[in-house]
Amino acid sequence: MPQEKIIVFGCSGLVGEEFKRHSGNKNLLTTSHNEVDIKDSEKIRRFLDKNRALVVINFVGFTNLVEAEKERGDKKGQAWQVNVTTAQNIAETCHKEGRFLIHISTDAVFPGTKDFAGPYSENMEP
Numbered sequence: 001m002p003q004e005k006i007i008v009f010g011c012s013g014l015v016g017e018e019f020k021r022h023s024g025n026k027n028l029l030t031t032s033h034n035e036v037d038i039k040d041s042e043k044i045r046r047f048l049d050k051n052r053a054l055v056v057i058n059f060v061g062f063t064n065l066v067e068a069e070k071e072r073g074d075k076k077g078q079a080w081q082v083n084v085t086t087a088q089n090i091a092e093t094c095h096k097e098g099r100f101l102i103h104i105s106t107d108a109v110f111p112g113t114k115d116f117a118g119p120y121s122e123n124m125e126p
Contacts, residue, residue: 005029007051009038009090010059015104019059029053038086044093057102058090 004027010016011030020030029051036047038060048056062068062082071077075084087103094101 004055005051005053006055006057007031007048007053008057008059009036010061013059013061013063015061016059019057019104038090039081041089041093044089045097048093048097048099053099055100055102056090056094057104058087059104060086060090061105 006025006028008016008020008028008030011020012032016030020028031047037043060082062079064079068079068083071079074080091101091103093099
């Protein structure tokens with residue numbers, strides 16, 4: 001039986017590149033920002049429909065800490081758009097489309113520590 005395709009967003013970053021290199025999965029469909037605008041939910045949906053994958057892995061993240069700190073609180077800034085808006089778009093689209101999402105983040109994006117617990121729980125219901 002053939003394996004299902006897995007769509008991977010964010011393979012141009014450090015973690016995504018390493019995942020791609022070590023996965024050994026020939027059914028990975030890696031994307032670039034030129035192929036699909038993940039800031040746009042409708043474009044994500046069309047891309048997922050076109051490629052018929054049931055599983056999506058998201059490695060996208062803005063990890064330039066110096067620049068991110070300069071933008072703190074700026075919801076129109078690049079750090080917010082990449083780390084919040086795109087993650088939300090991918091998650092909501094996968095949920096609506098019945099696709100399984102694996103979201104990988106670094107502690108630079110969300111440390112999950114006592115001092116910086118974040119606005120959500122790992123067990124949050126959709």
